[in-house]
Structure formats: C-alpha cells, structure tokens
Amino acid sequence: EAQVTQNPRYLITVTGKKLTVTCSQNMNHEYMSWYRQDPGLGLRQIYYSMNVEATDKGDVPEGYKVSRKEKRNFPLILESPSPNQTSLYFCASSRAGGGQPQHFGDGTRLSIL
Amino acid sequence: LAKTTQPISMDSYEGQEVNITCSHNNIATNDYITWYQQFPSQGPRFIIQGYKTKVTNEVASLFIPADRKSSTLSLPRVSLSDTAVYYCLVGFGSGNTPLVFGKGTRLSVIA
Numbered sequence: 001e002a003q004v005t006q007n008p009r010y011l012i013t014v015t016g017k018k019l020t021v022t023c024s025q026n027m028n029h030e031y032m033s034w035y036r037q038d039p040g041l042g043l044r045q046i047y048y049s050m051n052v053e054a055t056d057k058g059d060v061p062e063g064y065k066v067s068r069k070e071k072r073n074f075p076l077i078l079e080s081p082s083p084n085q086t087s088l089y090f091c092a093s094s095r096a097g098g099g100q101p102q103h104f105g106d107g108t109r110l111s112i113l
Numbered sequence: 114l115a116k117t118t119q120p121i122s123m124d125s126y127e128g129q130e131v132n133i134t135c136s137h138n139n140i141a142t143n144d145y146i147t148w149y150q151q152f153p154s155q156g157p158r159f160i161i162q163g164y165k166t167k168v169t170n171e172v173a174s175l176f177i178p179a180d181r182k183s184s185t186l187s188l189p190r191v192s193l194s195d196t197a198v199y200y201c202l203v204g205f206g207s208g209n210t211p212l213v214f215g216k217g218t219r220l221s222v223i224a
Contacts, residue, residue: 004156033212042216043157043200050209058211090156098212099145099204104156 002027006091006105013081014113021076021108023091031094032074033058033102034066036087043090048098049074081112117201117215124221131188133218135201138182146177146184149200151217157200161186188220196222 004025013019025032033048035058045058049068063085065077074093078085088109092102118136125131137146145164149157161168163175163184174187188195198217204210 035214040216043214045212045214048211056209056211059213092156097205097209099147099202101147101159101162102149102157104158106156107154 002103004091004093004103004105006089006108008108009106010109012111012113015082016080019078019081019110021078021089021091021110023074023076023105024072025074025091025093025103026072027093027095027103028071029093029103030071030096031098031100031102032068033092033098034064034074034076035090035092036060036085037090037107038087045098046076046089050097078110081110083112086110086112116213117203119199119201119215119218121216122219122221124223125191126223127192128190131191131195131220131222133186133188133199133201133220134183135186135215136183137201137203140181140203141205143205144203145205146175146181147202147204148173148175148184148186149202151198151200160199191220191222193222193224196220 007022034046035043044060047066049055091105094100094102147162148160151157161173161175168175176185200217
C-alpha cells in the first residue's frame with residue numbers, strides 16, 4: 001500500500017530537548033515536504049526536498065532542520081524546541097515537485113511545554 | 114509565491130451541488146491548480162488537479178476560466194461525509210519553489 005509514515009504520532013516534551021520526527025514514503029517519490037498546521041493559519045510549508053541531498057526552505061523554516069540522505073526518508077529535526085513550535089505536523093511526498101499531487105502522512109501532534 | 118484566497122466557510126444541505134471558488138490572481142504560466150480535502154485529525158487528501166478549462170473525475174469537477182486567475186471546485190450531490198476543509202493550492206508541477214496553501218474552506222453539510 002502506498003503510504004507516507006510519520007513517527008511518532010504524538011509527542012509531549014519540554015523546551016530545549018532535541019527531537020526528531022521521522023517520515024518515510026514507499027512510492028519512490030522524488031519530492032518530500034514538511035508542513036505545520038495551526039488553527040486559523042492553514043498549512044504552512046517548513047522545508048521541502050526535490051531529491052536526495054537537495055533541501056530548501058519553505059515559508060516557515062526558522063527553528064527546524066531537515067536532511068535527505070535517502071530518497072525514502074525525510075526527518076524533521078527540532079534542535080531546541082520552543083512552545084511556539086507546538087503544532088500539528090504533516091509530511092508529504094509527490095512524484096516530482098510540490099505542484100504535483102501530494103500524498104500526506106497522518107500527522108504528528110507535538111506539544112512543547 | 115502564488116497565493117490563494119478562498120471563502121472561510123460554507124454550508125450546504127445534503128444532495129445539493131457545492132461550488133467552492135479559489136482566487137489566484139498571480140498564478141504563473143507553469144502553475145497547476147490542485148485541490149485537497151482534509152478531515153479532522155487526518156492529513157490532506159488529493160481530490161483533483163487541472164491546468165485549464167474543465168477536469169472531471171469520479172468525485173469532483175474543476176472549472177478553470179481562460180485567464181486562470183480563479184478556479185472552482187464542484188462537488189455534486191454532497192453527503193454528510195463531505196463535511197471537511199478544502200484547500201486550493203497553486204504550484205508548478207515539477208518546480209523548485211516553496212508552496213503556499215491557503216487557509217482552506219470549511220464545508221459543513223447539513224442533513
């Protein structure tokens with residue numbers, strides 16, 4: 001089954017404690033992306049990757065890091081999380097480019113205390 | 114970045130046709146228009162995509178006028194299960210540019 005898998009689905013942690021949210025896709029997609037979703041603000045893109053070793057900033061990249069060492073994986077790293085990063089996060093992938101239909105994961109709800 | 118504007122919310126009765134319009138005045142020549150549906154606590158799901166004129170699939174139709182500065186998602190005969198948030202996204206198919214989703218339209222279907 002074609003899918004984008006995020007882990008963990010839920011996480012409560014404290015300010016400053018480094019965390020990583022993993023994202024993996026099994027569709028051999030070139031493009032992967034991370035979004036955050038906050039009430040009243042819709043989906044905002046954090047980072048995206050056109051291919052292995054190619055990552056670029058989206059609309060709200062501050063406080064986040066990503067890496068793309070393998071085509072299937074695109075982890076989101078919060079080196080020093082802060083409460084304003086409490087949000088619902090989605091990973092997505094598409095065959096090539098964000099303008100093509102994207103497949104989204106089920107989301108990761110992060111709470112930073 | 115191509116920005117989009119949609120109504121914040123809409124209500125409809127079951128069985129009616131619903132049309133949701135998205136404005137994208139600064140759409141670029143290479144941009145496609147894509148619509149997604151999102152249910153609570155789930156990731157967005159692709160509905161339909163188009164470049165110009167009309168596109169139809171098993172769940173929706175997409176109408177795009179000649180100037181491409183707007184698009185209309187049409188949902189025929191909605192049911193309660195169509196209650197969701199609908200997002201319009203404009204972007205280049207294989208382009209290397211950031212994407213900007215709008216704030217979406219919350220559709221409530223009433224029995």
